[in-house]
Amino acid sequence: MLVVLNALPDPVFVLTESGLYAGLFGHADLNYYHDGHDLVGCSIQTILPAEVVDWIMEHIQEALNQNGLIKVEYPLSAQQVKGLENQAGPDGMIWFEGHIQPFPQLINGERAVIWVARNVTPRKLLEEQLLEASQTDPLTHAANRRRLLEVMQVHFGAFRRYRHPVAMIMFDIDHFKHLNDRFGHLTGDKVLRCLSDICRQELRENDLLARFGGEEFIIVLPSTTAEQAVQTAERIRNSITTGIAREMGEAMQVTVSLGVSELLDSDTSHEQVIQRVDEAMYSAKQAGRNRVVRYSLAE
Structure with missing residues (x-):
């Protein structure tokens, strides 16, 4: 035996x-x-x-x-x-x-x-590996929309209980269609990957970078106010412009427009902050692009 x-x-x-x-x-x-x-x-x-x-x-x-x-x-x-x-x-x-x-x-x-x-x-x-694949954008290796919404639901629950600030940045690439038409979609994909790498270098370990769709990205910043997020957004805006030119050549002049907001006491769901940063980003584009706009309740 x-x-x-x-x-x-x-x-x-x-x-x-x-x-x-x-x-x-x-x-x-x-x-x-x-x-x-x-x-x-x-x-x-x-x-x-x-x-x-x-x-x-x-x-x-x-x-x-x-x-x-x-x-x-x-x-x-x-x-x-x-x-x-x-x-x-x-x-x-x-x-x-x-x-x-x-x-x-x-x-x-x-x-x-x-x-x-x-x-x-x-x-x-x-x-x-399967979980990572289900939560990650295969092109940029940023989180996908599904992962973003899961994380925001968790942050929203914690915010309602403890009132710890959570800020969000939404941005997309200015004139991305023109870039694709001029340089080709493979170059456009390379820009998206390079942009994602640059953002990750600027973010903290507990921040989340997610590809929201197409050339649109969202960054979730826990324990961060909108005022602090504006500073982060400005740093990212500058880093993307200089970093892509450095990596892909001076002819690749890429800029981004960014909107900033934060969770508010009046919010009843995490979708509301996404709506606000989307509106703020649209305002940045209307104001001439390549800039950061913080959402104002007066908008």
Whole structure:
């Protein structure tokens, strides 16, 4: 029977209620797992980070209390486990699917669980890639409209509760049709990609750049007032003009018109701020293009 257990393709841990590694079987393939047999006899409290220990103990207790199987997914790397840092095995973070169920007998007077840990990293990476593809514009790698609306819904809910400011910038490329007609659509696509790269360099990590449609883009700026967003918009306007000329040649004179607004206490949905920045951007175009206009309630 022991030979059969050790031939299993995935590691099978026996963990006691107090967190002792009482046994380990299986997981012979070092392409997917590290050899953790040296952990047997150790307590998880001595070899794992405190937050990981708390999470494991919680699920051991859940399986024991339910007296049945529970399934979990979790990331863990060898660098987080004392004693495995220099062991042969896969690099980086590994995603596991855990099957946890009560062990049928006491171990040293303690209740225990069987914890089967299956490496599901390839599946998780594929899921992340598919999620990224569903939320990203394939040409510019900016967020798409779907992702923008999801993010704005979350920000709007937080704004209604905590009143943290959220500003928005909408802009598009001036005379983009003329640019496409003169230089061709492939060059137009290159301009859009270059523009997106320039914007990302100017934004913070928690800001969101989204392609709203065609040559129109929206930037969401959390914890930012409209007044602050105007400064950001001016910086982006200048960076786009100089950056595209630098990357694509002086003949490529590209300018953008930008509208700015923020969430207001009177808003009943996030669509209202999108409507305001659209109107402000239109005002920028009417005023001569290549400028920033902040939405005014008087408009």
